[in-house]
Amino acid sequence: MSDHVRTADGRQLRVEVSGDPRGRAVFLLHGMPGSRVGPRPRPMFLYHRGACLISYDRPGYGGSDRHQGRQVADVVQDVSVVADALELDSFAVVGRSGGAPHALACAALLPDRVTRAAALVGLAPRDAEGLDWFAGMAPSNVDEFRTAYTDPERFAARLIPRSTAIGRDPERLLAQLRKDLTDDDRSIVADTAIRSMMLRNFREALRRSPYGWIDDILALTGPWGFDPADIKVPVLLWHGEHDVFSPVSHTSWLAARIPHSRKVVDPGAAHFTALRALPRIIDWLIGGPVV
Template identity: 55%
Template structure:
């Protein structure tokens, strides 16, 4: 069962912990749509690396209450609230796909507590100067963002219908990622264990409504509430150059904007390969806290 943390405004946040209880605390922020039960490194990997992995449902997903009109920046306060409840002073943050902009928010807005940030297959801010935001993006994602920009009511109607379809057959959502994606994405989905984790992730994310999904897309289609240029903590930006869901140009833009960012563009891989990259990113995330506590 998840731990329920109550935010200062009374909202409930559903939190899960995995790995080593006294290990290096790392927040893993899920994709869009997604939940605290999303794909994560296996327990033995977390124990071997000495990682205490913390996940939670963003507002409106799973068992977490909705936060109307939230921005990307809003999630940093929820991360701080959960860290306080868990008696964690400093922590690293990694976000994948839709979780990546929220991880960057922690780097920008919680620099005294966030030691390192990793943004895997992130999108760039809406209206990013000099970036053709939709270039190389799959048609379904382009349509999703265009609907969001047309207004919240249209976005809510569109995504509520999609969420109903996913609840009826969550495996179809996972398989559609392979159909629209690259050969690399299809290879990832062919892994039975990973496919089951993704199905569980989508089922939990949309168990009650599409509210979290709607609010994520609206937040991505609006001002983020911070400038990536304000991030001063060590930041890793990773992307596969065959990504059609959040094209690699987005991470290249972020890498130029974030001071002293480390950028890793991997050839021949795509969006879902971020799932297999995550275990290799964890040692980088633990580095600073490891020096402090070692």
């Protein structure tokens, strides 16, 4: 089921619900560039697990209106609006890659509604004390994040034509990433079903504008608007040891600061292995055993 929800400030959010409509609610916060149609378990898997999976386009992506100047913490208002529209008092939340900090924001700022939270292959705050933020990161990501942090106008000017080209031909993004992919990541991206979901996801993310992607990166490299140390709900932090897009040191930093968190590092995995880990993590989010 796909629908639209209107925020208090008049913005429109495009929402998608899959799985068991009466099941335990889990918000899936997509990566970047990403959208509500990003990779997720099949509806039948979700239905059999008793899970209702809710995803929506973050502002500026797909069918959602832009929220210029947004912080990571602003996700809380949007998730709350969607949850209210679906008449949900409580829910779990999971974010992958660029969505992971947004999931942590919900855990920190909605303690009365979020039951459990998971962050997969996520990033730490740009000002994380004691963390060499760029260590172990692919040169392409270092350049992108550093430019966004030091010269946001130049960063946006560079990303706009790139985003337009990828929106027309999503294979371009996978080709650009290929040189930084590990063998494990290459095998996952080569999977026909996963690749099809990824290409559909990129196309939908960028079909209207580049600003979801631009605003995501500016938000991630700016002040987040919350402190991960304030999180009180149970948190699962999952990472692949060989990830070069968001290095595992970021998850280690978060695990040392978030109370009631559990860190899981897959020694043979990299960034896109999170897609295969997601079904197990959804099981945990709805009350299953520790992953």
